[in-house]
Amino acid sequence: QVQLQQSGPGLVKPSQTLSLTCTVSGGSISSGNYHWGWIRQPAGKGLEWIGHIYTSGSTNYNPSLKSRVTISADTSNNQFSLKLTSVIAADSAVYYCVRDGYNLGFDAFHIWGQGTVVTVSS
Amino acid sequence: DIQMTQSPSSLSASVGDRVTITCRAGQSVSNYLNWYQQKPGKAPKVLIYAASSLYSGIPSRFRGSGSGTDFTLTISSLQPEDFATYYCQQTYSTPYTFGQGTKVDIK
Numbered sequence: 001q002v003q004l005q006q007s008g009p010g011l012v013k014p015s016q017t018l019s020l021t022c023t024v025s026g027g028s029i030s031s032g033n034y035h036w037g038w039i040r041q042p043a044g045k046g047l048e049w050i051g052h053i054y055t056s057g058s059t060n061y062n063p064s065l066k067s068r069v070t071i072s073a074d075t076s077n078n079q080f081s082l083k084l085t086s087v088i089a090a091d092s093a094v095y096y097c098v099r100d101g102y103n104l105g106f107d108a109f110h111i112w113g114q115g116t117v118v119t120v121s122s
Numbered sequence: 123d124i125q126m127t128q129s130p131s132s133l134s135a136s137v138g139d140r141v142t143i144t145c146r147a148g149q150s151v152s153n154y155l156n157w158y159q160q161k162p163g164k165a166p167k168v169l170i171y172a173a174s175s176l177y178s179g180i181p182s183r184f185r186g187s188g189s190g191t192d193f194t195l196t197i198s199s200l201q202p203e204d205f206a207t208y209y210c211q212q213t214y215s216t217p218y219t220f221g222q223g224t225k226v227d228i229k
Contacts, residue, residue: 046220046221108172109168109211110171
């Protein structure tokens with residue numbers, strides 16, 4: 001079955017760019033009709049949807065982050081990535097990559113990466 | 123953005139209890155409502171999608187209901203492994219939004 005493996009630094013300096021990658025195994029990122037996305041969770045707090053990229057390549061971002069976020073796909077490596085620019089301390093969180101079940105008839109996020117703890121600090 | 127409000131924020135219950143968590147949307151989300159369970163240090167996992175459909179492998183003691191703006195997650199007989207935090211999420215429109223969570227702990 002499809003699995004998501006996250007990679008990327010756990011420490012980012014303020015004003016710099018947070019970059020995370022999610023490698024997909026057990027299926028192709030370019031087949032089917034799915035949303036491949038990112039969600040974050042600050043320590044002790046709730047879940048925030050960051051955005052997603054559709055199989056077609058179209059993207060949709062949370063307006064609260066839109067000016068700083070880019071989600072892209074690398075089909076040759078079966079990966080998708082998150083870039084968040086100009087980070088501040090409030091961007092510190094556990095970041096999860098996710099996939100929904102759109103092609104299966106539902107849009108809940110049923111596949112999750114393991115999570116990456118990102119701390120923004122100098 | 124569609125605001126999702128869960129109640130209660132936390133509750134204490136005993137094994138075998140019936141537990142009900144409610145989720146209210148700021149506007150109608152039809153049945154585009156999902157429920158997740160999260161345990162400490164773990165990624166959330168989906169329990170219910172489309173308001174009332176049980177995800178594969180989830181025990182039948184979990185039940186979702188509602189449509190429009192008012193939704194309910196019911197655990198018919200709480201088991202030790204059910205102590206966790208539960209979130210509702212709307213996927214009716216972007217940005218997808220979550221409730222603030224309901225923590226279920228042991229009485």
